[in-house]
Each structure stands twice: as C-alpha cells, then as structure tokens.
Amino acid sequence: MPLFWRIFLLNAVVLVAAAALLLGPITVSTPILLAEAAILTGGLAAMLVANALLLRLALAPLRRLTRAMTTTDLLRPGRRPAVSGHGEIAGLITTFNTMLDRLEDERATSSARALSAQEAERRRIAQELHDEVGQTLTAVLLELKRVADHAPSDVRAELRQVQETTRGSLDEIRRIARRLRPGVLDELGLASALRSLTTEFAGPGLTVGHRLDAELPALRHETELVLYRVAQEGLTNTARHADAHHAELTLRTTANGVELLLRDDGRGLGDAPEGAGIRGMRERAVLIGADLALGAGPGGGTELRLTVPVPDRSGRP
Structure with missing residues (x-):
C-alpha cells in the first residue's frame, strides 16, 4: 500500500473512532440532537479532506522522486529531480542526485576504458588484416597470374576467374580494414x-x-x-x-x-x-x-x- 494511503487511513481510523465516541457513549446532550450529529459529521468530513490535501502536498516530492527513479537512464545524463519538500524528503532527493552524479561519472570512466580498448582492438585486427591476410592474398594473385600466363588456353579462363574472385576478396578485406581503422x-x-x-x-x-x-x-x-x-x-x-x-x-x-x-x-x-x-x-x-x-x-x-x-x-x- 502506498505511503499516502497508509498515513491517511491511520489518521482516518483515529478521527472516525473519536467521532463514534462523541456520537455514542460520549455525547454533548442526551438524547443526541440532530444538529449536533450533523456538525460532528461535517467536522469529521472536513478533517478528512484537510488531512488528505496536506498529505498530498507533503508527499508530492516523493512521487516526483519515484518517477525520476523509474525513468533515469545513465546514457541520458544531466536529468535531475528538483529538490523540494522539507527535512528528510529534501535530504532524500539531494542524496539521490548525488548518487546519480557518482554513477554517471563512474559510467563515463568505464565507458572510456571500454571504448579505448575497443579502438585498440580494432586497430590490431585492421593491422593484421592488412599485413597478414592482405599480403597473403596479394601473393596468391601474383602466383595465379604467373600460372595463368603459362597455362593452356582451356585452363587459362578458369584461372582468370579465380584471379577475379581473389581480387574481390582482397578489396573486401581492405574495405573492412578501413572501417575498423x-x-x-x-x-x-x-x-x-x-x-x-x-x-x-x-x-x-x-x-x-x-x-x-x-x-x-x-x-x-x-x-x-x-x-x-x-x-x-x-x-x-x-x-x-x-x-x-x-x-x-x-x-x-x-x-x-x-x-x-x-x-x-x-x-x-x-x-x-x-x-x-x-x-x-x-x-x-x-x-x-x-x-x-x-x-x-x-x-x-x-x-x-x-x-x-x-x-x-x-x-x-
């Protein structure tokens, strides 16, 4: 049950019990007059309404803080609930904002480390693709050209096709390396x-x-x-x-x-x-x-x- 309803119902029980005592064994006059009962009932209703309004106003900062907690995203930093209310409520909101500042700083630091490691790994992979795989395919292309130049005419066309396939693979590897680095x-x-x-x-x-x-x-x-x-x-x-x-x-x-x-x-x-x-x-x-x-x-x-x-x-x- 929400905090508002717990406090409101507790106060309501006390007020209803007091009103019941006044209408029951404790009365202003005997027998109770209709006007007295109407006044007591109206007073009880007024107290309940005033109690509800005061609680709503007092607990409104907590509701805003709850919404902020459910919508907070560390990838969208800078959003903070306004510090309002008094006493413990204002202190709770201030503590929550301080916690968000710390979490965002820690997230930024960890993201910087992770992205730096990611870029280093990309550079390493791109270098290996260029130096190892690229050079190997280049050597294969040269060897295919040498073999095709000395091959019979019926095999030469097939070797040319293999050359084009290898050249396409080399271009693709170079494109991937450029994207990585x-x-x-x-x-x-x-x-x-x-x-x-x-x-x-x-x-x-x-x-x-x-x-x-x-x-x-x-x-x-x-x-x-x-x-x-x-x-x-x-x-x-x-x-x-x-x-x-x-x-x-x-x-x-x-x-x-x-x-x-x-x-x-x-x-x-x-x-x-x-x-x-x-x-x-x-x-x-x-x-x-x-x-x-x-x-x-x-x-x-x-x-x-x-x-x-x-x-x-x-x-x-």
Whole structure:
C-alpha cells in the first residue's frame, strides 16, 4: 500500500473512532440532537479532506522522486529531480542526485576504458588484416597470374576467374580494414574522413549526400573519432535497416558547438526498441559530453543529431 494511503487511513481510523465516541457513549446532550450529529459529521468530513490535501502536498516530492527513479537512464545524463519538500524528503532527493552524479561519472570512466580498448582492438585486427591476410592474398594473385600466363588456353579462363574472385576478396578485406581503422581520419582530418565515408556507403539503391563546413573549431582526437563512429553507425543502420533511397550527412558549426546531422527518407524508427548500435552511439556521446537525439525527420524517415559542445578560448563550454 502506498505511503499516502497508509498515513491517511491511520489518521482516518483515529478521527472516525473519536467521532463514534462523541456520537455514542460520549455525547454533548442526551438524547443526541440532530444538529449536533450533523456538525460532528461535517467536522469529521472536513478533517478528512484537510488531512488528505496536506498529505498530498507533503508527499508530492516523493512521487516526483519515484518517477525520476523509474525513468533515469545513465546514457541520458544531466536529468535531475528538483529538490523540494522539507527535512528528510529534501535530504532524500539531494542524496539521490548525488548518487546519480557518482554513477554517471563512474559510467563515463568505464565507458572510456571500454571504448579505448575497443579502438585498440580494432586497430590490431585492421593491422593484421592488412599485413597478414592482405599480403597473403596479394601473393596468391601474383602466383595465379604467373600460372595463368603459362597455362593452356582451356585452363587459362578458369584461372582468370579465380584471379577475379581473389581480387574481390582482397578489396573486401581492405574495405573492412578501413572501417575498423579510419586511417584517413588521422591523415586528412574529419571532413575528408566523413566525405570518404559517404562515398563508401553510396550504392545503386542509396545515394548519400554531404554538406560539411570547411571551417570547424579545433576538436580533440577523441571528439573527432566519436563524430566519425556515430556517422559510420548511423549510415550503417540506414543502409541495412531503413530501406531508404537518399541520405544526407551534415557537419556544421552552431551556437551550441559542432553538430552532426544525418537524415534519410526511409521507413523511420517506428516502435522498434533501441539496439546495441544505438546504445553504442549513446555511450560514445556520453564519453565526450555530447547530446544525441534520434527520432523522426521533418519529412519522414529518421533523423540523427549529435551536438558536441566546444569550449571557447577561456575553456568554458
């Protein structure tokens, strides 16, 4: 039973018992007058209503705190219930907010470690694909060419087909390695990396446009990497699940910082729950203090918006 009803019913029992005593063995006059009974009944009703209103007002901060507890998500930080009420209730809300601050800091620290380890593992796998598998397939291609040049004409065509298959596999491995380790991000910068990313995802059934500001404020390497990975995951979702024909990637400077915007004309999110990809994007956004919004676009489809606060020259965001 909720705390409100427990307190209210306890008070109601006391008040009803007092009224029963006044109407029973303890009376103002004998026999009891109808006017006295009406006054006592009206007084009891007034006391019960006043008691209910006072309890509602006193326990309202607890109800707000309960709603905050059920809706809190560490991947959407910064939301706090307002400290209200008096005494123990205000102290309870303050303690809850302090606990959220600690949990969000611990979550950000653990996410930073996990994402750093993930990027290191991606670099290692990409390096091994490039150095080991890539070089092996390159050697196979050269050997196939040498054998095909000396093979009889009836076998040569089959060897050429094997060459093309091997060359396609080598291109696919190089593409996977580029996705695992965006070397163009380190070498040419964020704008060039995003431009290359849109070209990579464009295909026969999907056109991907881009609008990238030429002048961007100085960003940390971690911030650029998060912007790139969020754009990569968003385009991956568009290509695989959105059933879209056109997508537009925008990177621009706003009054709030740097904004990455991805829109498509697909079927939208609907009622589908957030998967691991979207939660991964939220974790990356939390890592750099960015705000990630995902919903329906103005003309339908899906809109992904990542806003990264950029500190000014004084160091303030």
